[in-house]
Amino acid sequence: MKIGYARVSTEDQKLDLQIQSLKKEDCKRIFTDHGVSGGSFDRQGLDEALAFLNPGDTLVVWRLDRLGRSLIHLVQLMEKLGRNNIHFHSITEAIDTSSSGGRLVFHMMAALSEFERSLISERTRAGMAAARLGGRQLGRPPILSDEDLRKAIQATAQRGERLEDVAKHYGLAPRALRRMIQSRLRRLSA
Numbered sequence: 001m002k003i004g005y006a007r008v009s010t011e012d013q014k015l016d017l018q019i020q021s022l023k024k025e026d027c028k029r030i031f032t033d034h035g036v037s038g039g040s041f042d043r044q045g046l047d048e049a050l051a052f053l054n055p056g057d058t059l060v061v062w063r064l065d066r067l068g069r070s071l072i073h074l075v076q077l078m079e080k081l082g083r084n085n086i087h088f089h090s091i092t093e094a095i096d097t098s099s100s101g102g103r104l105v106f107h108m109m110a111a112l113s114e115f116e117r118s119l120i121s122e123r124t125r126a127g128m129a130a131a132r133l134g135g136r137q138l139g140r141p142p143i144l145s146d147e148d149l150r151k152a153i154q155a156t157a158q159r160g161e162r163l164e165d166v167a168k169h170y171g172l173a174p175r176a177l178r179r180m181i182q183s184r185l186r187r188l189s190a
Helices: 016-024 044-052 071-083 100-133 146-158 163-169 174-189
Strands: 002-008 029-034 058-061 087-090
Touching: 002 016, 002 044, 016 029, 016 058, 029 044, 071 087, 071 100, 087 100, 146 163, 146 174, 163 174
Parallel strands: 002 029, 002 058, 058 087
Antiparallel strands: none
């Protein structure tokens, strides 16, 4: 029996394409994880799919990276499936571990996928370091300018205005303004 597994990393992504492909492969049951990272192997849908599989069954995924991102975990999972006489099939990569050639292709594809992710991660870190060296601010721009934050601190600390009133003036929640002031004061005292 073919058992399908589908996963998307974020809540706003859709499972439709994966589920349609798994149905075309005649999967009798499809388990899903929605909004769960592939880096985590603690996934309810995957756990349920693995518990449902019996010897002779095949676990089917749309693409290998839907099963996981870590080569070590993928290889361990394939070994566990193999020990239990359960096959694996990835539709997109045409991997089918019911044959020795399919097992070889799986190991090569998994290694190349991990290598590609490592390269992307290295390039991202290098780009962020270059941006910092170039003086560019990373992340969201501050909600208040340095001048507005200085004025807010003066209003609350020196003139005794209520934090709630000052926060309202800048369109902020009092708690948000309190955190900004505390963060600024920590930076100045460091």
